[in-house]
Amino acid sequence: MKEKLKEHIDKLIPLTDDEFAFVLSHFKFEKYHKNDFLIQQGEDVDDCYYVVTGLLKLIYMDQGGKQHIVSFAMEDWWESDFSAYFTQSKAKMSLQCIENTVVFSIGLSDYQKLSTELPKMERFFLQKSNLGHIASQNRIISFLTSSANERYEQLLKQYPTLFQRVSKTLLASYLGVSRETLSRLSS
Amino acid sequence: MKEKLKEHIDKLIPLTDDEFAFVLSHFKFEKYHKNDFLIQQGEDVDDCYYVVTGLLKLIYMDQGGKQHIVSFAMEDWWESDFSAYFTQSKAKMSLQCIENTVVFSIGLSDYQKLSTELPKMERFFLQKSNLGHIASQNRIISFLTSSANERYEQLLKQYPTLFQRVSKTLLASYLGVSRETLSRLSS
């Protein structure tokens, strides 16, 4: 478990064993079961999560009670309701397990302490944040330029494993179409 | 001009005058005219831009030659094709002036040097990147949960000044609808 996190960080910013031990001391190791909530809409967001194994969904519930998948968080992903996390406000989204999931979590004060005390980690978080920003922008581009059908094909190409792990209903909710429409798409 | 940048950074991370002078030495000061390109799709992306005054559009052109507005960059915004910038690859998007625009620009090596030599700035860039990520996610949520009509109203509420500064055609391209459809929306 620890090794996975170390390798993950090392890919961007190589750390010595001592440095990694220091990093690790800021994290909590947690296991959740399918359908457990890590974050509940309307409540405080204490932690940011690194997914070791399992699968999470970040969901936004609209006024009509309909759920929308803002993001899937797979192995090696970092996820939270970042807006609520960084501003210490109530969650606008929920983070829930699709599968049993193992994470490392870090509270905001530890996140900041770690960033300050080990500049390499601030660099790491900066690069991760940039990548997250870029990923979101690519999703926006796919909404702007592609039909539901094309978005579906892009998703399958990019994350072929999702196909086996989540229901079509959830995929539809991620793509922004009704489950009936998704069911009628080609391929 | 310099004062605007300093105030902007100070809002998140207060700097001494000496520190700011050091920061500023990494930036270039540039003026562009309406319709000028700061970044051209397919070419190298040398810089990231802070908009002092003016207005930019970040556009993605699809296979059919249709332009899509990924983002407007107004006063105090940071913009670039971040993917191409950070990975030193060719631009997938163009950045073009809607109005005459004044910017501070910074090359990647200066960005990295500055981040390393002045940790406060790495902290600043991290916070900015987080905010950018959050903004993109909110835009995704509005695609998932809202009709074209609602997205239009949200945009007007959030950036009422845009309304006077850009053509309806561009607004439509930002919202992901045809200009004819936008023209038929209420309000």
Added chain:
DNA sequence: CGCGCGATTGAGTAATTTCAAATCTAGTGG
């Protein structure tokens, strides 16, 4: 005045939604 550009309107077509019904699938108990 007349040109050009952006915005609007009209009409037909295509895509998507909604609601309802039918089908499929996996797990359970007889």
Added chain:
DNA sequence: CCACTAGATTTGAAATTACTCAATCGCGCG
């Protein structure tokens, strides 16, 4: 092994929404 059920998926049909292509309108500017 079969019947049964709950949940997910698919299909059908009507209604809505958005798109495209074309024509028209409105206005600023030479």
